[in-house]
Structure formats: structure tokens, C-alpha cells
Amino acid sequence: MIKHFITLQWKSFFRSASLGKDLGVRIFMGFLALYFMGSFLLLGIALYPVLTELYPGEDQLSTANSLVLYWIAAELVCRFFIQTLPVMDIRPLLLLPVKKGKAIHYLLLKSVFSLFNLFPLLVAIPFAIYGAAKGGYEPRVMFVWIVAVCGLVLSVNFLNFLLKKKLAGTMKTFFPFLLVVLALALCEYFEVLPLSALFGSLLGAVTAYPVLLCVLLLLPVLLYMVNYATLKKHFYLDASIGRKGVQGSTADMGWVRKFGDIAPFLQLDLKLIWRNKRPKSTVWLSLFFLAYGLMCYTNPAYRDTPVWYxxxxxxxxGAFMINFGQFIPSWDSPYYGMMMAQNIPLKKYLASKYGLMGFSVVVLYLLSVPYVYFGWEILVLNTACALYNIGVNIPVLLYAGAYNKKRVELDKSPFLNYQGTGAAQFVVILPLIVFPVILWLIVRQFVSFDAASSALALLGITGIMLREPMLNAMAKLYKKRKYVAINGFKQRES
Incomplete structure (x- = not known):
């Protein structure tokens, strides 16, 4: 049966309507995986010599054991935000004589072969080999240590799924858990409760008494069984029908009506952002990336290369503008066909998107004004970049949106979610970021800093003045490609 499930998913991938995009993303992710595999392997090779240099005269295996807890904590955080349980379409299976247990076992066993489980081994195995060859440790001890690490890795793998199930759904459960974790971290930091040392001692006891390895290996088995029971309990199409009802927001955002003809579209966009997980994440990411300037403005190395500014x-x-604008009109893909069947002026539809993104640029620019603390030239350059975003980058995003035809599911997690990503999202990066950087660098090189910043600002002001003719031209383009977009939005990615 497991072989049959693999065959079904293989056919589902190659028969998908989005095969081209899926292949491109998987090839890119493959190169990214090779990079991280090489990085972790180099870390594993260098770990023993580095620990010897940092902790001379100490037992390196004991030192590594005391650091394992930090590794587990960091890995669990990364898994929580990135790793998800492998998925499969269960609807056809529920109509066939297929035991639910076998499908659940397939999903859980498939997660064992995740790259997240390989990365720690690429560090642990070279460290163990080096310790046996150069450190004088018995090969039996290092073998037991590797098996213990494998048990911990699998435990983290299955624990992550349980935590995502319990914590990711509601803030009421997430915040108490976060407070407990912070309290334990503070205890470790102030050495009130040395958790890393205690954990290292327990791991050292396992290598000293291999019989304890059986107890350690029971932990992933137990977590596997808990995951199995949880998934089996919800392995129904109507599993969510009996959930407790939650009163939805009834705010109609009537204050938007004062914006005239584009008000209905602005209301739809604001409700879409407020009520759905993926578009809402663009707002939080934009606020988070406001702090990005602290990484550059406080770094003396960037003062010699101000082009980074x-x-x-x-x-x-432009953080919100970029994250939101690159998926126009894919955000409206669930009901785009219905919208295009109405007597809706496309120019007003695009004008509402322009106004929303322009407003976000102004707000984020005002929030970035305190960066003037690092120099008036920072404020001047940020002002020029904000004008460039409004006058040039927003029209570029709207133009590229005419070629978007990938559906976006609004309630999906945004982390490593490439749904809706096509060639337009990669090509549009050049005029958005690369072109203004090159233009500013050339003008500054041959003229001055002020002239380069003025060039960006003048381009932005020119784009703002040409807003109406650009919207007219883009409305014609959207109308021309209307049926291509509607047909693409009907295709659901596997």
C-alpha cells in the first residue's frame, strides 16, 4: 500500500496543471538543499577542532553534549515556522476500501526522510568520526552517540507536528507556551537552572551506559504514536464541522467610502487582508522589515559602500508594496471570474490597488523617518526611494500583475509557500530593486550623492504625474489578458 501511495503522488505531480512551475521551484529548492548540506557537512568536519580551540583541556564530547540542547531548541523553532507534515488528498481514499491507518503511517514515515532530519546527522557523523580517529574515543561510544542523536532528531521531528497542531491555531495556547520557554531560557542564561549542563549529563550517561539508549529511542516511538492517534481522530472530511463557532468580524470599514469610486475595491482589499492568513502576513512582515535599516546603518562596513542604502x-x-503587489490580481483569484463578469471598470480596480500600495509606502516611509538619527543623507535617500516606489515600482508591479495566472489560497501559511509564484515574480525584481540601485550608483559615480538621489526622486515624480495614462494602458492590458487569468485561476495546484 505504501508503494501505491508513492505511485499516486508521483502521478499527481507529473499530471498537475502547474507542472512547469513545480519543477522550477523544486530545482531551485534542490540547489538550496545542496548548499545547506554542504554547509552543515563543513560544520561537522570543523566542529571538533573548533571545540578543541575554544575549550582547551576539556572533554570535547561532554562539551558537545552540553551544546546539543541549544541545537535542539534552534532546530525546533526553525521546524515550527518552516516544516509541515507531508500532505496528500484524502478525499478519493475515503471512498475506497483503504485503511486510514495505512495512509497515516505513510504520511508520518514520509516525514522521516525530510532534509531537516539529515542536517543534524551531517554535523554529528563527521564529529563522531573525527572524535574516534583523532580524539581517542572508542568507536563503540561514538556509535552509541550517533544513534542517540538520531533518536533526538526523530523526537524533534514528531514533536514539531504536535506543537504546530496545539499552538499554531490560537494565541491563547501559544502565549503561555512562549512564556514558559522564555522563563526556562532566562533560568539557563542566569544559571539558576543549568538546563544545557543537565541535558549534556543525561546524554553523557547514555554513552556511558548504552542500555539507556533503549529509553531514549522509546521517545520518538511514543511521539509517533501520539501523532498517529491525533491524525486518525481528524481523518474525516467533516472533522471540522463540530468545532465551536467563532463570531466573525462584522466591520464594514465604512470610512473607506470617502475615497470615491475606488472605495468598494479598497473595502474588498482591506477585508481580504484583515480576514485571511497569507495576505495578513504581508502587513506583519512589512512592520518587521522596518528594522532592516538597523542592520546596515549601524554597520561601519556599509559606510564605504552607500549603494546598499x-x-x-x-x-x-516598499516592503508591503512588494509582498502584496507581486500577487496582484492573484489575491482575488477565488472570485476573479465573478468580478470580471460584472460591469466593473478595470481602471478603478487598478486605481484601488495603486492607492492601497501608495498609502503603505507613505506610512512605512513616515515610520522610517527616525533613521535620520544616522544622518540627513539617510533621510534624503529614503525620501527619494519612497517617491521612486510610488511613481515607478507600483506601476511596474501592476503591469507585471497582468501576466499573473497562478491561483493563491488565502488561508495557507506564508512560510516557504510558493503557491502563486510564476516567472513574473522573478522577472519583476530587476526593475524593482536592481535598476534603481544601478542608476543611483552610476549617477553618484559621475556626479554626486545629491544628484543620484534627485534622479530617483525625479523618476518617481514623473511616474506620479503620468499615473492616469499608465492606468489607462494597463487597464487595456488586463482586459486583453482577462480570460487567460480566469482560466489560470481555475487551476488548483496539487
Missing amino acids: VFVGIFIS
């Missing part, structure tokens, strides 16, 4: 200026005021 252009990138920061574009990114700070």
Missing part, C-alpha cells in the same frame, strides 16, 4: 531605502518603504 538604496536597496535598504527601496525595501523599507
Whole structure:
């Protein structure tokens, strides 16, 4: 049966309507995986010599054991935000004589072969080999240590799924858990309760008494069984029908009506952002990336290469614009066909998107004004970049949106979610970020800093003045490609 499930998913991938995009993303992720595999392997090879240099005269295996808890904590955080349980379409299976247990076992066992479980082994195995060859440790001890690490890795793998199930759904459960974790971290930091040392001692006891390895290996088995029971309990199409009802927001955002003809579209966009997980994440990411300037403005290395300040200026005021604008009109994909069947002027639809993104640029720019603390030239450059974003980058995003035809599910997690990503999202990066950086660098090289910043600002002002003819031209383009977009939005990615 497991072989049959693999065959079904193989056919589902190659028969998908989004095969081209899926292949491109998987190839890119493959190169990214090879990079991280090489990085972790180099870390494993260098770990023993580095620990010897940092902790001379100490037992390196004991030192490594005391650091394992930090590794587990960091890995669990990364897994919580990135790793998800492998998925499969269960609807056809529920109509066939297929035991639910076998499908659940397939999903859980498939998660064992995740790259997240390989990365720690690429560090642990070279460290163990080096310790046996150069450190004088018995090969039997290092073998037991590797098996213990494997048990911990699998435990983290299955624990992550349980935590995501319990914590990711509601803030009421997440915040108490976060407070407990912070309290334990403070106890470790102030050495009130040395958790890392205690954990290292327990791991050292396992290598000293291999019989304890059986107890350690029971932990992933127990977590596997808990995951199995949890998934089996919800392995129904109507599993969520009996959940407790939650009163939805009834705010109609009537204050938007004062914006005239584009008000209905602005209401739809604001409700879409407020009520759905993925578009709402663009707001939080924009506020989070406001702090990106602190990484550059406080770093003396960037003072000699101020061209990086252009990138920061574009990114700070345009974070929401970029994250939201690159998926226009895919945000409306669930009901785009219905909208296009109405007597809706496309120019007003695009004008509402322009106004929303322009307003976000102004707000983020005003929030970035305190960066003037690092120099007036920072404020001047950020002002020029904000004008460039409004006058040039927003029209570029709207133009590129005419070629978007990938559906976006609004309630999906935004982390490593490439749904809706096509060639347009990659090509549009050049005019958004690369072109203003190159333009500013050339003008500054041959003229001055003020002239380069003025060039960006003048381009932005020119784009703002040409807003109406650009919207007219883009409305014609959207109308021309209307049926291509509707047909693409009907395709659901596997």
C-alpha cells in the first residue's frame, strides 16, 4: 500500500496543471538543499577542532553534549515556522476500501526522510568520526552517540507536528507556551537552572551506559504514536464541522467610502487582508522589515559602500508594496471570474490597488523617518526611494500583475509557500530593486550623492504625474489578458 501511495503522488505531480512551475521551484529548492548540506557537512568536519580551540583541556564530547540542547531548541523553532507534515488528498481514499491507518503511517514515515532530519546527522557523523580517529574515543561510544542523536532528531521531528497542531491555531495556547520557554531560557542564561549542563549529563550517561539508549529511542516511538492517534481522530472530511463557532468580524470599514469610486475595491482589499492568513502576513512582515535599516546603518562596513542604502531605502518603504503587489490580481483569484463578469471598470480596480500600495509606502516611509538619527543623507535617500516606489515600482508591479495566472489560497501559511509564484515574480525584481540601485550608483559615480538621489526622486515624480495614462494602458492590458487569468485561476495546484 505504501508503494501505491508513492505511485499516486508521483502521478499527481507529473499530471498537475502547474507542472512547469513545480519543477522550477523544486530545482531551485534542490540547489538550496545542496548548499545547506554542504554547509552543515563543513560544520561537522570543523566542529571538533573548533571545540578543541575554544575549550582547551576539556572533554570535547561532554562539551558537545552540553551544546546539543541549544541545537535542539534552534532546530525546533526553525521546524515550527518552516516544516509541515507531508500532505496528500484524502478525499478519493475515503471512498475506497483503504485503511486510514495505512495512509497515516505513510504520511508520518514520509516525514522521516525530510532534509531537516539529515542536517543534524551531517554535523554529528563527521564529529563522531573525527572524535574516534583523532580524539581517542572508542568507536563503540561514538556509535552509541550517533544513534542517540538520531533518536533526538526523530523526537524533534514528531514533536514539531504536535506543537504546530496545539499552538499554531490560537494565541491563547501559544502565549503561555512562549512564556514558559522564555522563563526556562532566562533560568539557563542566569544559571539558576543549568538546563544545557543537565541535558549534556543525561546524554553523557547514555554513552556511558548504552542500555539507556533503549529509553531514549522509546521517545520518538511514543511521539509517533501520539501523532498517529491525533491524525486518525481528524481523518474525516467533516472533522471540522463540530468545532465551536467563532463570531466573525462584522466591520464594514465604512470610512473607506470617502475615497470615491475606488472605495468598494479598497473595502474588498482591506477585508481580504484583515480576514485571511497569507495576505495578513504581508502587513506583519512589512512592520518587521522596518528594522532592516538597523542592520546596515549601524554597520561601519556599509559606510564605504552607500549603494546598499538604496536597496535598504527601496525595501523599507516598499516592503508591503512588494509582498502584496507581486500577487496582484492573484489575491482575488477565488472570485476573479465573478468580478470580471460584472460591469466593473478595470481602471478603478487598478486605481484601488495603486492607492492601497501608495498609502503603505507613505506610512512605512513616515515610520522610517527616525533613521535620520544616522544622518540627513539617510533621510534624503529614503525620501527619494519612497517617491521612486510610488511613481515607478507600483506601476511596474501592476503591469507585471497582468501576466499573473497562478491561483493563491488565502488561508495557507506564508512560510516557504510558493503557491502563486510564476516567472513574473522573478522577472519583476530587476526593475524593482536592481535598476534603481544601478542608476543611483552610476549617477553618484559621475556626479554626486545629491544628484543620484534627485534622479530617483525625479523618476518617481514623473511616474506620479503620468499615473492616469499608465492606468489607462494597463487597464487595456488586463482586459486583453482577462480570460487567460480566469482560466489560470481555475487551476488548483496539487
